[in-house]
Amino acid sequence: MSDAHHHDHDHPAHLAHHFDTSEQQLESHKLGMWVFLATEILMFGGLFCAYSVYRGNHPEIFLFAHQYLDTTWGAINTAVLLASSFTMAWGVRASQLGQTRLLVALLCVTLLGGAGFMVIKSIEYEGKYSHDIWVGGINGFYQTGGELMNPDGAEHALKYLEKKQKKKYGTAGHGDEYGDHEGDHGKEKDGYAKADDHGKDGHVDEAHAKADSHADNAEHHDDGHKEDSYGGDKYAEATAEPLSTPAAPPVIEVSTIVRPAYAQAGLIDSLADGRVDIPTGPQSFATGIGARQIEHHGSHYPEFDELAPLQANATHIFFQIYFMMTGLHGIHVLIGMGLIAWVTYLSGGPIIKALVGPVASVGVAAFLVFVGMLVGFPVWLWVSIGVCIVAALVSGGLNFAGLSGYGGPAFSPEYYTPVDLVGLYWHLVDLIWIFLFPLLYLIH
Amino acid sequence: MSETAHPEHDTHHDDDHHGHSGGDHAHHVVPLGFLFSIFLVLMFLTFITVAVTKLDFGYEMNLVVAMAIALVKAAVVGLYFMHLRWDAPLNGIILVVSLLFVTLFITFSLMDTGQYAGYQEAAALRGSGQ
Numbered sequence: 031m032s033d034a035h036h037h038d039h040d041h042p043a044h045l046a047h048h049f050d051t052s053e054q055q056l057e058s059h060k061l062g063m064w065v066f067l068a069t070e071i072l073m074f075g076g077l078f079c080a081y082s083v084y085r086g087n088h089p090e091i092f093l094f095a096h097q098y099l100d101t102t103w104g105a106i107n108t109a110v111l112l113a114s115s116f117t118m119a120w121g122v123r124a125s126q127l128g129q130t131r132l133l134v135a136l137l138c139v140t141l142l143g144g145a146g147f148m149v150i151k152s153i154e155y156e157g158k159y160s161h162d163i164w165v166g167g168i169n170g171f172y173q174t175g176g177e178l179m180n181p182d183g184a185e186h187a188l189k190y191l192e193k194k195q196k197k198k199y200g201t202a203g204h205g206d207e208y209g210d211h212e213g214d215h216g217k218e219k220d221g222y223a224k225a226d227d228h229g230k231d232g233h234v235d236e237a238h239a240k241a242d243s244h245a246d247n248a249e250h251h252d253d254g255h256k257e258d259s260y261g262g263d264k265y266a267e268a269t270a271e272p273l274s275t276p277a278a279p280p281v282i283e284v285s286t287i288v289r290p291a292y293a294q295a296g297l298i299d300s301l302a303d304g305r306v307d308i309p310t311g312p313q314s315f316a317t318g319i320g321a322r323q324i325e326h327h328g329s330h331y332p333e334f335d336e337l338a339p340l341q342a343n344a345t346h347i348f349f350q351i352y353f354m355m356t357g358l359h360g361i362h363v364l365i366g367m368g369l370i371a372w373v374t375y376l377s378g379g380p381i382i383k384a385l386v387g388p389v390a391s392v393g394v395a396a397f398l399v400f401v402g403m404l405v406g407f408p409v410w411l412w413v414s415i416g417v418c419i420v421a422a423l424v425s426g427g428l429n430f431a432g433l434s435g436y437g438g439p440a441f442s443p444e445y446y447t448p449v450d451l452v453g454l455y456w457h458l459v460d461l462i463w464i465f466l467f468p469l470l471y472l473i474h
Numbered sequence: 475m476s477e478t479a480h481p482e483h484d485t486h487h488d489d490d491h492h493g494h495s496g497g498d499h500a501h502h503v504v505p506l507g508f509l510f511s512i513f514l515v516l517m518f519l520t521f522i523t524v525a526v527t528k529l530d531f532g533y534e535m536n537l538v539v540a541m542a543i544a545l546v547k548a549a550v551v552g553l554y555f556m557h558l559r560w561d562a563p564l565n566g567i568i569l570v571v572s573l574l575f576v577t578l579f580i581t582f583s584l585m586d587t588g589q590y591a592g593y594q595e596a597a598a599l600r601g602s603g604q
């Protein structure tokens with residue numbers, strides 16, 4: 031068979047003999063890569079499907095829980111990834127033009143972008159973990175049989191969110207604790223929000239001054255004991271009077287979502303009383319309920335206590351989906367970084383090739399020391415660290431003795447397939463993040 | 475810039491009649507300035523998609539707007555960073571077909587789960603003792 035390909039003209043080393051031309055070879059490799067990328071898209075498709083199903087069924091969970099994600103970090107990460115995509119595309123261009131030094135530099139910058147992305151991701155993950163937002167039962171919202179698995183965690187996580195909202199909106203979200211007493215809120219809320227604002231300056235809002243109990247309550251703000259004063263029955267007592275005449279139907283500021291018929295029919299208890307007032311669809315937009323929600327909650331997203339039982343039950347699923355999607359994406363970033371490092375090695379000059387062995391070994395050893403500091407140093411970890419150090423010494427020694435050969439740069443304008451394909455992979459990682467970012471961080 | 479030597483149009487042609495291997499980089503070399511402007515466009519769209527979240531178009535419209543921007547960004551990355559604009563059409567077709575199948579998958583799943591939403595609600599209420 032292979033006889034057919036014994037041409038007279040010289041065959042470049044990079045050209046497999048079942049291809050006629052470099053061009054044809056690159057085309058075939060690219061086609062193969064695209065088929066692989068299609069399977070990657072299908073794999074992520076499963077997670078996007080899980081996302082869609084849960085968001086479709088529980089829109090309010092997503093409105094509530096996405097507040098735990100920090101849009102700023104997400105946006106920075108998007109920018110970092112886009113920038114690294116740009117340097118990668120530039121790198122492919124450099125390899126097409128045979129600019130080897132530029133190519134190595136650009137690949138290193140791309141690698142740095144990937145590392146930056148992972149560092150920011152780690153900061154985010156660490157923040158979640160420290161507030162009992164994690165995968166599985168550790169998650170503060172994880173429930174089995176209607177029972178919170180980690181009640182302390184839930185409280186912790188909710189307080190964290192309250193602090194975060196306060197920072198963002200200037201006033202803490204405080205709709206939930208007296209969500210039942212909404213009858214008087216049309217008027218009360220205004221004054222209350224003001225009392226909140228002025229509290230630190232020692233002003234007591236005039237609207238409240240006439241009622242002693244309210245002034246009392248406002249003073250609690252001065253002390254900054256929000257959770258305490260709200261958690262108890264103080265406010266309930268203070269507002270007992272207007273509550274006894276529930277003339278006006280309560281205004282339920284849950285979200286601007288179109289309610290399904292069964293919710294309107296009163297299946298969801300938290301909504302049953304106020305169903306008359308729930309604006310739906312375009313109507314909610316017209317009535318500007320978003321502004322009223324901010325006035326009421328401090329944010330225009332639902333509070334945890336406002337979620338219907340089913341939704342409270344399933345809140346943790348948002349975080350499971352978040353961690354699965356960003357986690358799988360993060361693994362792809364790490365794999366992409368490994369591939370870029372490999373291509374950098376291939377395209378690098380003798381110095382890079384000499385450095386890679388020792389640097390990689392020392393890097394792995396450092397990582398293992400890090401793991402050891404977290405989980406303790408079992409024997410296998412000591413052995414692995416020893417192996418890494420020996421490997422670093424040996425490869426450094428071989429380079430020093432000039433024994434590790436250097437065959438010249440691997441890529442040329444005729445052959446740059448690995449750069450191109452790794453670039454495609456890296457862009458796909460970017461492409462997936464382009465969808466993950468608005469879906470997870472920018473829910474409105 | 476040096477890319478004037480590689481005009482946009484000599485991207486893609488049959489090599490059978492060339493008869494030589496290598497030597498010609500017939501592949502499209504994207505001008506650096508062009509790549510950079512693509513990057514700027516992507517950054518701009520990222521900024522827009524964050525900014526537009528502050529506006530209230532209603533729950534569904536906000537999602538639609540965010541997804542439309544994401545789609546434009548994805549198309550730009552695919553066409554220019556991933557060279558689909560100058561590639562063999564088959565590569566682009568593979569991408570589009572995979573996206574179509576994902577859409578199909580999600581659509582049917584949503585149709586299915588929509589049928590059960592009421593039952594789930596009722597079951598949750600039973601679970602919470604109502």
